[in-house]
Amino acid sequence: AQKVTQAQTEISVVEKEDVTLDCVYETRDTTYYLFWYKQPPSGELVFLIRRNSFDEQNEISGRYSWNFQKSTSSFNFTITASQVVDSAVYFCATSGSARQLTFGSGTQLTVLP
Amino acid sequence: EPEVTQTPSHQVTQMGQEVILRCVPISNHLYFYWYRQILGQKVEFLVSFYNNEISEKSEIFDDQFSVERPDGSNFTLKIRSTKLEDSAMYFCASSEYNGGQETQYFGPGTRLLVL
Numbered sequence: 430a431q432k433v434t435q436a437q438t439e440i441s442v443v444e445k446e447d448v449t450l451d452c453v454y455e456t457r458d459t460t461y462y463l464f465w466y467k468q469p470p471s472g473e474l475v476f477l478i479r480r481n482s483f484d485e486q487n488e489i490s491g492r493y494s495w496n497f498q499k500s501t502s503s504f505n506f507t508i509t510a511s512q513v514v515d516s517a518v519y520f521c522a523t524s525g526s527a528r529q530l531t532f533g534s535g536t537q538l539t540v541l542p
Numbered sequence: 543e544p545e546v547t548q549t550p551s552h553q554v555t556q557m558g559q560e561v562i563l564r565c566v567p568i569s570n571h572l573y574f575y576w577y578r579q580i581l582g583q584k585v586e587f588l589v590s591f592y593n594n595e596i597s598e599k600s601e602i603f604d605d606q607f608s609v610e611r612p613d614g615s616n617f618t619l620k621i622r623s624t625k626l627e628d629s630a631m632y633f634c635a636s637s638e639y640n641g642g643q644e645t646q647y648f649g650p651g652t653r654l655l656v657l
Contacts, residue, residue: 462644474585474633474648481643520585528639529575529587529598530646 431456431523433533441539442511449507450519450536458482458525463497463504468535469517477519480504511540544568546649548634554655555624563619563652565634574617575635575646576609578602585633591617624656 432455442448465477480497487496496505518537522530547566555561567574576588590597608620631653635646
């Protein structure tokens with residue numbers, strides 16, 4: 430079975446600050462996939478990024494970047510120069526041989542003006 | 543940009559009533575999912591569906607639940623006799639599985655309230 434832990438329940442930052450959301454995963458699969466989804470106050474789930482377990486290269490996409498470290502089973506997500514519109518619940522998720530997503534409990538990010 | 547749609551956006555029902563939640567997946571996607579999110583909690587997998595049959599289901603997906611793809615576009619979740627604890631947001635998702643490179647795209651959800 431897979432498990433995702435997001436230890437940060439709530440984070441508050443002031444606009445323009447950088448913020449990192451932590452995610453630790455557990456899986457027995459040798460090939461697996463990691464995701465970040467955003468859930469704004471309107472309630473929908475918005476796909477942000479996907480990472481494959483065989484590719485540990487970290488990337489930047491606009492204001493988003495991620496740090497995937499297999500050695501620590503972590504998949505952290507950073508928003509640079511946060512904006513008020515970034516306020517949402519952010520979910521880390523994983524899938525593997527069982528293709529359904531296993532979600533973490535989410536981190537509520539509040540960006541203050 | 544193609545998106546998953548769900549209807550209704552909100553549904554209120556009495557305990558014991560049947561409800562049908564509807565989803566229209568992205569048109570070229572072949573894999574369909576239902577998840578639910580009880581208020582303030584994590585998103586939980588219910589069932590996956592491919593080639594007109596259930597691929598996997600969770601412990602939550604008991605005999606009260608069923609899924610169907612009645613035509614080429616719709617994907618439905620039926621709850622036969624709703625319970626108070628079925629109150630949740632229900633999300634439909636679809637994906638174009640491509641040799642492991644799968645991303646599930648979610649609909650906006652149906653908020654179900656059972657009274």
